[in-house]
Amino acid sequence: MGASAIAATAPARVLLRLENISKEFPGVKALLGVNFDLRAGEVHAVCGENGAGKSTLMKIISGVYQPNSGSITFKGEPMRFSSTLQSEAVGIAIIHQELNLVPHLTVAENIYLAREPRRGFLVDRKKLLADARRCLDRIGVNIDPNVQVRTLSVAQCQMVEIAKALSLDAAVLIMDEPTSSLTEQEAQLLFKVIRDLKAQGTGIIYISHRLDEMVEIVDRVTVLRDGRYISTDNFADLTLDDIVARMVGRSLEDKYPEPTRVPSEHVIFSASGLTRHGVFSGIGFEIRRGEILGFAGLMGAGRTEVARAIFGADPLHSGTITLDGKELKITDPRNGIEAGIAYLSEDRKANGLAIKMPVDANLTMARMDGVSNRFGVIDRKKHHDASQHYVDLLNIKTPSLTQPVRLLSGGNQQKIIIGKWLFREPRVMFFDEPTRGIDIGAKFAIYQIMDELAARGIAVVLISSELPEVLGMTDRIAVFHAGRITATLTTRDTNQEEIMHYASGSGRRAQ
Template identity: 75%
Template sequence: MTAGPALSASGEPLLRLDNISKEFPGVRALSNVHFDLRRGEVHAVCGENGAGKSTLMKIISGVYQPSSGTISYKGEERQFSSTRESEAAGIAIIHQELNLVPHLSVAENIYLAREPRRGFLVDRKKLRADAKRCLDRLGVDINPDRPVRGLSVAQCQMVEIAKALSLDAEVLIMDEPTSSLTEQETRLLFKVIRDLKASGVGIVYISHRLDEMAEIVDRVTVLRDGRYISTDDFATTSIDAIVSKMVGRSLEEKFPDRTSVPGDEIIFSAERLTRAGTFRDVSFTLRRGEILGFAGLMGAGRTEVARAIFGADPLDAGTVTLHGETLSITSPRDAIAAGIAYLSEDRKAQGLAIKMPVDANMTLANMEAVSNRFGLIDFAKHAKAARDYVDLLNIRTPSIRQPVRLLSGGNQQKIIIGKWLFRKSKVLFFDEPTRGIDVGAKLAIYRLMDELAADGIGVVLISSELPEILGMTDRVAVFHQGRITGVLETQKTTQEEIMRYASGYARPAG
């Protein structure tokens, strides 16, 4: 194992947890879990959704109190009663779910409740300069004065990371930090992580992207069903071994064998779609049985095109055709009625009513199908529809009345898919559908996408993960600065060729 220069294998761990258990009403989330973190190392915590990773991190950072067990920090037994207390002690966490205030600026979010002051007033000049220094450290070009509500998910993720860096923490917990970052942004983040390791910071790293761990991780602890399974030096184990421990079985395939076969029939087409300042002259077709990929760097226009087709943002020009009929879409309601669905990359903010139960979310886009002729909900139909799709999609939930917010990310994503399947959608845009979900759930989502394409439903996959694009699509439309620069046959292309088109080195299509 290779570790940072400040690592002392024989010394007291920087952070140590022994026999940590956590119980919620009716649920035992953690049972006698062990974990330790040394100075100057990256220690990964792996496990499927629901394995207890996030609960353990929330105990370390003071969000939850353990039901039993002990926490030692810098040689002293500690128990943090709040995140403010843990941050004051030098422990910072970057949450998987973004935790920013939309109407405040980037700088104000980075230093929220810690703003530099001149007397009784906030020192705006220093606030901006300090925030810019954190952003520059990450190598990202985001205006510190820009309101957060105008940022993309990936940009918000970088702001969250900058916020954690601003605390100068001795322990930094990263919960899915690269889940919405491009490959280039991930490289920048890894450079920051290496610098932090060299300065003696201990980093707890949670990610479902196991392949990327080989570059930065020193040790790995596996949890399964809230229980401790093992801790290994990363250099002496393998991805296959880690996955086997995570799921309790062998999981050899990353992508399923495709059963859908693209035909010649064009079921959906977009012609010269334009939205001023965002994208222009975007044209593509989608064939029956095909999965079409959208690839490109952050801000290239992939999500923006999908949102415009769905009616969430206005188009200035262009036409959309579905099964030979030219559509007039001015709102999501029009798109849904026509049979077009959009699965947002931010599932909790835009795809789910997270405080509502599973059954309500499943039928939300098609209430007329579970209502009687007087417009009142037929609760028998409502429950049957929810149960049918829970069974069909193998959604793990104790009840169809379970609030969606209590389910894992993979099961939440399946509920969104179920919602649109119940609506009988004809074209589905999947925007980063496997962001923040585990390897087992990813495979289930991939199989669902393949089955949908095989059933004649149009599938568009928007993804920042090029292996995912190459593993799941038939063709890939590559975006650069609001234009499609190339539409490539997936089996005949490579990551390198896609990146050339995404970086603008290849001539735009058309």
């Protein structure tokens, strides 16, 4: 099936070819005899669910991992990369799904890390800043190259990663979930850059769970499932449903579950006049029993900042928070957790996981008293049973409960964070970009969990940059612009255009 489609494509120079690639980790066969090729001036998508082997294959191409067997040919020459520096030296750059920046260095220093322009023995700071500015301008992003990366949002860090890869002028550019933290406008800027690179003959390997965005840029698509090669076809010859069916081995008729929750008029959580000077002001909203409230808005609008402040991670200067009629006083995350508030961070690696620890420890760390005896000693059976329950509930793919979390795929890591908070049995849950980097099959399971939580009376807030997701999962939507809520919309009566109208500051409606 894949071979006939490839043969029908007009001949083009093959930049990169992988044949019979296999890779094993302790207890996991990540890749089994995978074949792949990339041509000059094309975007070749690699699709598959979490655990299919996509990121592993990309890390082999970029020198992060070495294959157990198989061959790599680059520009007609056999290659074997033992480090990313080697792959970069020949013209292969990767934008990792997990951000790979040094927080205490500036944006410019990160873009040209280990490649800084020099004047004699010293770094040429003026040229460094000018070169970094050109890279950022190329993708149309307004970020000061002289600020430290630790001061940036996740979306801004993603743009810095993209600028860093472009600075290499690579012949092959690997993009692993490049739009996962970007707004629609930012993604369109990226697609323009991709089209320009294609015209220059750059070969681009593109990995994304947002299949609908591929329509704009992808030429061919290869599907992997459970570490095995399934097919390669011209993208134009397939429907999105065809791709999904090959990814999961079955068809998925519905993207969003049929709601089981029944919203009522009873308010279980409310916020009024929330203000953090210079960040957001006068924020007020309420959540009724049995509903999911969406937070929509452009990057920097204040959605995440409000959630973090309610949780206690950032200071609140004024305002009131009420849960079940009782006013809460929250000054730090410990207060937030004890009050029954859970916040699932958009940056799981930095704020959600102990990545060197095993699966079971991560799932139970938010409620150790739930797996301990009356003397505070961990009860091994309770610990095992609680961990296994959430592994089964969320369909977390792991060879064992003792597997270090860092060895799992991004989507499975995200599901572990959800399980950790579910074990805490919270009253309020903020899901900040919960399906970022998660495959289409796993998304449905997470959506079902959110619906079930709301049906049980938990106040659920969905913060998402994907408007179809917000429209598909919520009952009402609070739209943010410049640190304020400009409108609260009933989901069934609105659309993407109206949301963007209020998100861009074009109008303001009474709450």
